[in-house]
Structures are given as C-alpha cells and as structure tokens.
Amino acid sequence: MDYNERTEFAIDCFLLAGRIMMESGAETYRVEDTMLRMAHSQGMTSAQSYVTPTGIIFSLGRTQPTRITSIPNRATNLHRISLVNTISRKLTSSIITLEEAYDELKKIEKNNYMLPVFMQIIAAALASGCFLIMFAGVWQDFIPAMVAGGLGYWILLLVTDATKVKFFSEFVAAVAVGLVAALAVELGIGQQLDTIIIGSVMPLVPGVIITIAIRDLIAGHFTSGLARGIEALLTAFAIGSGIALALTIM
C-alpha cells in the first residue's frame, strides 16, 4: 500500500471504531479519546476528531483527508464497547496491525452480540419486579409487575424490529404496560397501580441516557449533551403519553 492508500485505510478503521462505540451508547469523550489514541499509535499525531451522537468528523490535519460518518441509530450495548476497547488497546500497544484491527472491527459491526431474546425478556421482567420492591411496593404486586414489565419489553423489541421508529415502539410498549397494570388492579391481583407502573416501565425509562447527557455537558461536549438530552426527552414523552392513553382507556 502506498502512503495515500494507507492513510485512507487508517481513517476508515478509526471511523469504524468510533461509529460502533457511538452506536452502542459510549460517552462522547471516550469515543474521541479512543480514536485519537488509535491515530497516535499509527504515527498520525495531528489527527482531530469531532464526535456527536448523530455523526463523526475525523481529520488527519493539513492537506490530508477528512472523512465523515453518520450514525443513524443508537442502542446501549456494553459488550460491543468493551470489544472495541480491547481492539484499540491491542492496536496502541502494537500487538495487532491496522489490517487485523480493521478485520476485527468489521466482525463487530455485523454482530450485535445480544443474548437470546427470551433471556432479555426474563431479565426485564425480573428487573421490573425488583424495582417494585425497591420503590417500596408490596410483595403481592411482584407478579403483576413482572408480567407487565416483561410484556412491555417484548413488545418494544417486536415493534422496533417491525417499524424502526423508536418513538412509536416505546409508545406502544408503554400502552401495553399501562393496560396490564390497570387490568391487574381491576381484577384484584395487584394493589398499588402507581408502583406497579413505575416498576414495570423501568426497562423503558431513559435514565442512563439522561445521566450520560449531563455527563457530556459537564465534559464540555455541548452538542452531544443536548442531542442526547432531546433523545431522552422524546423517550420520556413517548412513555408518558403511552401510560396516559392506557389509563384513559381503562
């Protein structure tokens, strides 16, 4: 490979790493740091990166190439972040070459490494029940909260697959949670409607996104912080209106 080809290839590699991290919900400063470290290890010391939740700009400075990549959708996936982190660590301590790193990143890009769907649903159900107890609920409501939370999360996954509109799927999932909870209280299986709903919407609530948004703001990444804040606000709005609709129906 001649010099030009090599630099272009390197930029592709760094951008791919950055994109996977951002798609998986990593903090902005982390992504910038990882990309710059990788660039420095390849002798590209004047590299610059500008990362936002919806796109990344990466430049090698001066007359050298600059590239953009866009990030259409984001979902928290810690396993992918940790894999990219391992690769960048190996690259910077020159255990692997740039080509090997690129191949491995390509592999990560194709796979989302999620556990089987039923495990996720069980996890969501159990988490809902546990949150109910943490928010001072009664044990009688444990089962209704589990059912509502598991069902809500399952519907979220199904509708997200079918429509690709995150806002809509969260809305539908929240409606389902509200209906199940209200039904349980109506039938006398559950007692406190509010606590059941709070417990079982927890798998949908964008708590981590809000915290990371503020984190970005404190770190000085104002664009990212605002973008993520709006994302969290939209999700909260979807959940709120979904629950409100369900309670009006009942």
Place this chain on the structure above:
Amino acid sequence: MDYVIQAVVSFLASTCFGVIFNAPFRKLLYCGVVGMTSWLIYFVLTELYAFDIIHASFASAMFVGICAHILAKRLRVPMMIFNVSGIIPLVPGGTSYNAMRSLMENDFTMGVQYSARVFMIAGAIAMGIVFAEVFIQVMRKAMTKQKTV
C-alpha cells in the same frame, strides 16, 4: 431483614439491567455487586440518616465512580460497564414517571416541579461520577509523585 431484601432485589435488578444493556457475560456479577452497594448506600442514607434524595444520589454515584475506576483498571474493560449498572438503581424512575403523568394530566405546576427534581437528581448522579474521576486523578498524581521522590 429489610436490608437483606433490599440488597437481594437491587443485586438482581442491576444484574438484569446488565443483561438488557448487554454487558459482557462474565462481568455481570461485578455489575450486580456495584449496583447493590450503591443502592444500599442510598437506602441507608435516606432511611437511617434522613438525607435528601439528591445528596444521597450524589454520595452513591461518587462511590460508583470510584468503584468503576478500580474495577475497570483491574479487569481491563471500559469504565462505563460498571458506571451504568451502578447508576441504574439510583435513576429517578419514579420521579420522572410522576413528572410525565402530571404533565399528561394537564397538572403543569406539579409536572414542572417533578421535572426539575428529575433534572437535579440526574445532575447529582452525573456530578458524583465526574467528581469521582477527578478524585482518582488527583490521588494517582499524588501517588506517582511519592514514588518518584
């Protein structure tokens, strides 16, 4: 007894959230332990010492940040894995639910109050984690200075 139950449920909840956020499978146990400890600190502070929710969230988050730093260094994984699972029990889910519900019911006075609270709690959590990072950096600098001298 109350504390044992709270410990068990918060451990389970954090581990389950680790599964939902797809934390690396072998680190799930650590996620659960970090989440459990942070919730116990929060629980003891609010129940026993009658701390304000915001102060308790800050203290717990700072602990999570320090824990996450140590674990991440030792296990060679990104800090975020432990940060996220440690924060999960502190996230103001109930308050944000109340905020959304009041707004949807056209009760704007309460809605804005709850929203401000959510913002304050989330801000306290973020601040706790950032402060922990600064604290660790200062400690590390002090330690390396001691070694060189």
